[in-house]
Amino acid sequence: MKRDIELAVQPPAVARPPRRSHFTPARIGIYLFLISAALFFLVPLYVMLVTSVKPMAEIRLGNIFALPLAPTVEPWRNAWQAACTGLECEGIRGGFWNSVKITVPSVVLSIALGAVNGYALSFWRPRGANLLFAVLMIGAFIPGQVMLYPLVRALAAVELYSSLPGIVIVHIVFGMPMMTLLFRNYYAALPQELFKAARIDGGGFWRIFFALMLPMSTPVIVVALIMQVTNIWNDFLLGLVFAGSDNLPMTVQLNNIINTTTGERLYNVNMAATILTSLVPLALYFFSGRWFVRGIANGAVKG
Amino acid sequence: MVAVRRPGSSLACFSAYLALVPMAAVALGAYVLTILWTARVSVSSSRIFPAGDFVGLGQYERLFRNARWLLSLENLAVYGLLFIAACLVLGFLLAVFIDQKVAGEGMLRTVFLYPYAMSFVATGLVWQWILNPELGVQQVVRHLGFDTFAFDWIVQQDKVLYTIVIATVWQASGLVMALLLSGLRGIDEELWKAARIDGIPKWRVYVSIVLPMLWPSLSTAFMLLFVMVVKLFDAVVAMTQGGPGTASEVPAKFIMDYLFGRANIGLASAASIVLLLTVLAIVAPLYYARGKAAQRGRS
Amino acid sequence: MANVSIRNLQIQLGANKVIDALDLEVDAGEFIVLLGPSGCGKSTLLHSIAGLNDAAGGQIRIGGRDMTYADPKDRGIALVFQSYALYPTMNVERNMSFGLRINGTPKAEIERRVARAAEMLQLGPLLKRKPAELSGGQRQRVAIGRAIVRQADVFLFDEPLSNLDAKLRTELRRELKTLHRQLGATMIYVTHDQVEAMTLADRMAVMKGGVIQQFDTPDAIYRAPENLFVATFLGSPGMNLFEGRIDTRGGLRFVTEHMALDVAHYPFRQPPTDGQRVVLGVRPEDVDVAADGHADGFYRAPVALVEAMGAHRVVWHSFHGTQVAAIVQDDRPGGAFALRGGQISLFDATTTQRL
């Protein structure tokens, strides 16, 4: 009864606050920031896209922001399947499967090794491992080109030079410092107690890694994927030097198209080829979202 | 007698050592060997091929007489500071804003990351155009009626470095965003609740609670960016070729020039060693300090 | 000083409807204890009052204002998390003072309040430590400290003393009571410790499966539980239960196969019917114990187990398949028991509601 009266007395005019509005000033600010940042990021892409559909005559006019007067998809077709890159004139598609053949094992192995290293360094801390890691980190600062000569000699010595395994090994070598660091620091942020619990449960090195740590690593694996797929997919120098002529990645062709020194430069084809080549990493970026899991360690420990 | 280990020994088991064999092989077989080899070459008179002679520190003396090398180091310091700071700040902001459960997250993430996927040979050229006073932004703004507008950093000796900062930040901050995002997402939701109860404004939570918790991710990002700085090459070649003059020369380009075009790997090796020692001088104290902090923090 | 009024609240977590149509009226300045089995929705309710869960329906009013969808910081509440949720990178002092510093409390005042909380919680020497360097109980005290430095209208405590030793718990219980009196704030307090519940609560709410079963003073709930669940849930051990019938022929009696008890003086809410199936409940402390069954009203039953509890012992009698617990202060051995007729409860066997 009393409750009813109270309800009646309550002025109906008091509007109930909306259920979590989506247009608070803060949210508008967020979108404003994101959109303006996105615009800034997109300006070069805009120029690239516009350039890629202009005929060369228009490009020579020098209005880089202008929309094409006579848009053409010829440069794209050209880039994909017709542009000459030396004697062959089949665009960049020629090396596509080679790139895949190189990228997949290199990415998988380099991430796997990085994860294992990071895990061992963070949780098991074997004697001397930190020293090795320090060496690795210093090594990361050696310009890759300086390492070419010794690596060529070393791989030639074990007869892996100019072969698919050879290039994969090289990518692993170059990827290891950053992959190890990435995983090591990620694992350092996980609750140490989980590892202890698994140890009590009798988990050995590998078991804990596969059953416990790996499932908790999805966000960092995505980051590692982003880094390695991009680096390896886009690499051309290492592929050129180590892969052997049968395995040249698509970026060698890309480089041949866009990096000519004394020949004429077809900017429109260059842009199209560049965008085409980057589609694989771009697709990865786009679809990686669901692996950026929120609160991966929620509910694990109290305190 | 059974399974007795000495006090103070670490946790490691046989598997842990086994698992680190590849890392040891890479660290010792690739990096240490390369460093030693490079050191050896740097005290020889090698040109295209490593030579077996010994010329003492001749290459180093030559190196430090070379004004371009000294300028490269100086440029690297200025560039490095600006680039790392800008990338961390922008990457963090992007990560934070994108973490607000915004619509179109996947799209935005891709937009911020795409520069990372593209060869700088092409995007560098585009930046060169955009920044060019006759083609790019300056021209456009002047066409809009602002006749005195000037944005010609890329042709100014004293400003050109900033244009490289802009373009490389554009390229790398997306990656920093992804890295920090992965860290952000790992933070326990309960902490957010606690902060909401405490009435702490969101930005403040990010600054005072989340940022310190992101320390591992930040340090990864820092190292990553630092390596990018030291290896900076593509962007400079694509945008300025080290110019105007030598105003945007950087050590990696110096090394590459001598390694390939100028066919003097002796000097290039000496430069690599100097670069490495410089890096070591910067990183070692950081590493040491962090190790100390970590020791206090855990175990 | 603010009352809390919850009407028809509905909370959904993931796929689970955790709270469904819950009503609760807490007066301003009251000290309410929430009691209930693990997983019944206590934490969820506190979080909802605090504004951390989105209500799927219903209304929450605090201090007379509709706060159903208000931001937590606007509700004037403080909450001690069951899981502590300490800021891992801040030391104890900063953990406690952070909220104050943000809302611009003067520095001297912050220091005063933190010092006071630290003293009360015996955290003095730990102020510079990070949470990772604290023991479980110490962390819990920091979590309490973080809440009580704030001058909230409503304090929500989620099992705040569960990981503390009995002595400290007693001390803190008293301190919280004092604090309550000083601040005059409304407090809602979840605990599994019935001593805590009894000593702290002005009123007590017993929950089960997201529904409040009884909301009354501790004494009333203890003496006159509303249903069988409350009867067995409270007390340690809970009420002894006997299933039987009402016999109205020749007075008003509760009868089972082995037992008969006069319940003529029982304050029935509705007049019972003959043969109605009922459950009789007696608290263990209302069970008398004798060495044998010769005395009047005593039933002979072998002693199954004796639990020494320090201050008292629990003697378990095995009576035709049911275990009957009796709390004994001295060292009587047992062997027969009697029920004190004045202190019984009767429940309908089908609805399980109090008669």
Place this chain on the structure above:
Amino acid sequence: MANVSIRNLQIQLGANKVIDALDLEVDAGEFIVLLGPSGCGKSTLLHSIAGLNDAAGGQIRIGGRDMTYADPKDRGIALVFQSYALYPTMNVERNMSFGLRINGTPKAEIERRVARAAEMLQLGPLLKRKPAELSGGQRQRVAIGRAIVRQADVFLFDEPLSNLDAKLRTELRRELKTLHRQLGATMIYVTHDQVEAMTLADRMAVMKGGVIQQFDTPDAIYRAPENLFVATFLGSPGMNLFEGRIDTRGGLRFVTEHMALDVAHYPFRQPPTDGQRVVLGVRPEDVDVAADGHADGFYRAPVALVEAMGAHRVVWHSFHGTQVAAIVQDDRPGGAFALRGGQISLFDATTTQRL
């Protein structure tokens, strides 16, 4: 079945020397309860036995073998973490079965044991949930489940029931005791609940500041605490203490300004000297209460506070500045109290050790 023998153990955490020269001998199959104030090093000790802390010195032998530096998995132990440490990516079932799957237990056997643990812990409907979707008490039960599905020689429980309701706690306490009897395993159990301690422990160790103060049966420790710390730490409320002197003139008496008590029958370990400064301790349940002080041996003292505890009440008398607690079963109002001479303890005032 394995005994645990700890000698001169030293544990350092960060800059803190948490445990210094600790000795503890646990017989095979014994149920030991560790009791001590928050932050005294209980968890640290358990973690050390489990091999999760590196010993700075000393020795830990389990089942007769030196395990000081052995791998946790080789020690034959199971541990319930105070902080649960559940595997966040695994559901309840997999959390519990993880250890079994690792050591290659047959699938059917795993299922059986998990089902049994789930039933005992009332986790049945939650088996497919992830830890983040559980309530605090549910998480704690999963943590228990993870330990008890294993057939360890030594079980280490770190406050395993702290977040459970009284009823469940009582049930689980009994289940654990049963489990203990079935497996015959050694159990070391940390708790702050003295009822738990009393009912479970074969022997009980009371710790303070990393040092074991007394290690004996619960009863012995309760009745005859070794020092003032143990005396006040145990019991709720703890012992009532009175400072005074020994008076040997005319018998053997304990005297204060306001009180005199014959202690001739007290089993002194060493003969007391006249005028020796001592502290007398009496448990609240050994304090008699009367309405006024006319009866023999009763001291008149105003009642300061009455705490209703459900089954009993604590009546606090204010006696010349000291608070004297008495536990009363019935509803006597109080106003005067007397000490039962047979149940007192005497401590040296300077060493705080029992006389």
Place this chain on the structure above:
Amino acid sequence: VQPPPAAPLRATVSHWWTSGGESAAIRQFADAFTRAGGQWIDQAVAGADQSRASTINRIVGGNAPVAAQFNTSKQFRDIVDQGLLNNVDDVAAQGSWDKVLPQTIIDVIKINGHYYAAPVDIHMPAWFFYSKAAYAKAGIKAEPKSWDEFVAQLDKLKKAGLIPLAFGGQVWQEKILFDAIFALVGGSELYLKIYRDRDIKAVHSPAFRDVLVKFKALRGYTDPGSPGRNWNDATALVVSGRAGVQIMGDWAKGEFTSAGQVAGKDFGCFPGFGAKPPYMVAGDAFVFPKTAKPQIVKAQKLLAAVMTAPGPQAEFSARKGSIPIRPDVDMTKLDLCARMGIEIMQDKSRQLPNAEMLLDPDLNGALQDVLTNYWNRNETPERAQQAFAQAIKDNTW
């Protein structure tokens, strides 16, 4: 496609000709090689530095190409010294290279009496290309006959609101510009004294100072957008008539051609001013990494023979924009500028080796550094002379 005859001579050929025109050119060699019984396996890598790096690494790794492109310069000197190349003396003897090749090229490829490279083209890196439209707009009638006339024309262009000198401010373009001015203003003698003989005294001479001053004077005729600009973007300025003249290698013709412009009609070219301006000789050559496998040696010799033969030379040059290495080829397909070049080449006194032929890459680079500093900074000619001399001293081992 015809199935190749039994066991063709397979030859992987590494080069950096990757643009459309260049590809068409190299195809001429490939086709000729195929016709001669070989099988050409193409290894194009854009970027001279990268291509050479890959070649050298493949030699080191034991997987060398059969033939690899280098510039006709001192770039491969070190490889020869290491004994890692096969010579092609047989082919040279057969083709009597000693007689048909210009001496400037022989000086580079004949080392210790052996031919270690097969030259394939001659490039002139310092042509003057001008837009006829722009010249008309500025009211300029004729090509300049002297430095002063040239400067006067630049002034006119400037007055007409055009960019007088189309220029890309990159180190190598600066060097090309400088070498052009050096040869034209300083004269071949001074040029050789400094570049070939490394005569420090000549560096400090007033004549060289004059070269530096005039070089720097050109800076006033470039536009503010020039720093960092690619050469072809500069060419595009000439093509579109926005700029007057560009000093660039003959490869720039390709840009005019692909924009549909014709030499002599839409644009003009001249190799310099003065009575008999020197013709700077640069070019490309293929070297043949050492191997003992007879099949490969055979392939190498066949390649060398094919690439230097008159037929393929004519076809190649027509597409490449360069001029053939020998005078006895069919010139009809060549453009106006190339024909002009061939004519000049007849006069041996006008052949002038370009800097790369005379200088180690190392020293050449060091001089580039000196010049770019001088060009871009506010530096006195004296200081540049000083730095020039120092660089020569430092880089002479």
